[in-house]
Amino acid sequence: MSAGSRNVEITAVGSDRVFTQAQPLPPPVATYTVSARGKPPQLPVFAYLRKNYGNLPLRAIDSLFGFVERSTLYGGRVFVKRELSERDVFQLNNAGIGVRLPMSNHYVERTEYLDNKRLLAKYHRPGNSIICTNDDLAQWLRDDFPDYRLDASVNKNVKTLEKIAAAMPLYDSVVLPMSMNEDLEFLESIEDKDKITLFANAGCALTCPSKICYVSISKTNKGEESGPKCSQNLKAREMHGMVDFPLEPYIELGFHRFKLLRARPGSVTGF
Secondary structure, three states: OOOOOOEEEEEOOOOOOEEEEEOOOOOOOOEEEEEOOOOOOOOOHHHHHHHHHOOOOHHHEEEEEOOOOOOOOOOOOOOOOOOOOHHHHHHHHHOOOEEEEOOOOOOOOHHHHHHOHHHHHHOOOOOOEEEEOOHHHHHHHHHHOOOOEEEEOHHHOOOOHHHHHHHOOOOOEEEOOHHHHHOHHHHHHOOOHHHEEEEOEEOHHHOOOOOHHHHHHHHHOOOOOOOOOOOOOOOOOOOOOOEEOOOHHHHHHOOOEEEEOOEOOOOOOEO
């Protein structure tokens, strides 16, 4: 066989039979963190992946993000119920797929963090991540739980090179707002593209002029009065439903980390 072949012929011990041993596949050109939003906890996680992301090879799925036990640290979406069971987490980690916990609440007190340390310790292992908006929380996690990857949430609204540079010392990766996908000149100017996550698709946040839901949901998840949760009835905007971005231009620029949402029923937005 040629030196460039990906298969190697071997002969079994004590046998004249020749087998072909497959070589490891090359790494995928793009990897995805995918949403577990709305997943019933009793639905096996790999059945969920086949149903919702069956077009992706499993080795391209880097992680799933979603709720485990209740926590006041959650942000981004209102906590209704658990989405990833303990068995789901075990099976994902055993398959080399990480779990990303959306601890992206804007408001975090030290005492609240201490109250959540038992939950944080439960899922603390290499390959799992915490999504953060609050920098104090990120620093406490860095000090106490060094095996977690820390992802700067889209809720931080990082839209400049200066903000990216400021986030890099604390965070392992930065998720850029969906709207930045439309500014290829800006994306090309980013130096450390390996630490940037772009959205592969987008929902209502793409055209939202205010994003008041993020702050409102942070308060709701703490059991506080939160006020309006959406600006749709307050400020006019274009509603495009779910939008899929063509990923080739981003891959050509050097990006390879993408976040993939799941369409809500009616495809008005994703989660």
